[in-house]
Amino acid sequence: AQTVTQSQPEMSVQEAETVTLSCTYDTSENNYYLFWYKQPPSRQMILVIRQEAYKQQNATENRFSVNFQKAAKSFSLKISDSQLGDTAMYFCAFMRRNAGNMLTFGGGTRLMVKP
């Protein structure tokens, strides 16, 4: 079974600054995907970024980038130029390849962007 751990229950950052959210996972699989999801106050889950484990290059989506360290089983999310709209819960998630696209979520990090 896979486990996903987010060690930071809450974080805050000043608007326009950079923040990094941590995520570690445990698996014996070699082929998998990792995701970061955002859940704003509306509670709609929004995909932020995705990483395929077989790709060494870190994924980037505009202000969002990841630091994927496969050997260390670490998958952190960096948010640059933080905006007030980034205030939300952030969930790291793991998906085993060829396993029906089932997600295993971490406990979440509540991020507050301060003006």
Added chain:
Amino acid sequence: GAVVSQHPSRVICKSGTSVKIECRSLDFQATTMFWYRQFPKQSLMLMATSNEGSKATYEQGVEKDKFLINHASLTLSTLTVTSAHPEDSSFYICSATTGEVMNTEAFFGQGTRLTVV
């Protein structure tokens, strides 16, 4: 991205009654749908996986007779909370996926806030 519509967005029911929550994929065929429960300030807890045309697979500790899941078509799955009690009050979220190996994205509904009084 694809759209998943979940209805109702919030419902209040009396203890002992049953409530049905619908999850529809609007512009794609969802081979697999997942049902989650989320307590306040906590993560999403997978309740069950439902595949079109077959019985749902429930996670350990989830009562299949309490939470009835039906996935009768490729665009609709329903979760029925039977004989609801106040402890069933929670936020329920569905997600849908095509199940294709190369399409790994899961699309989420807006969630349903259930309050049992």
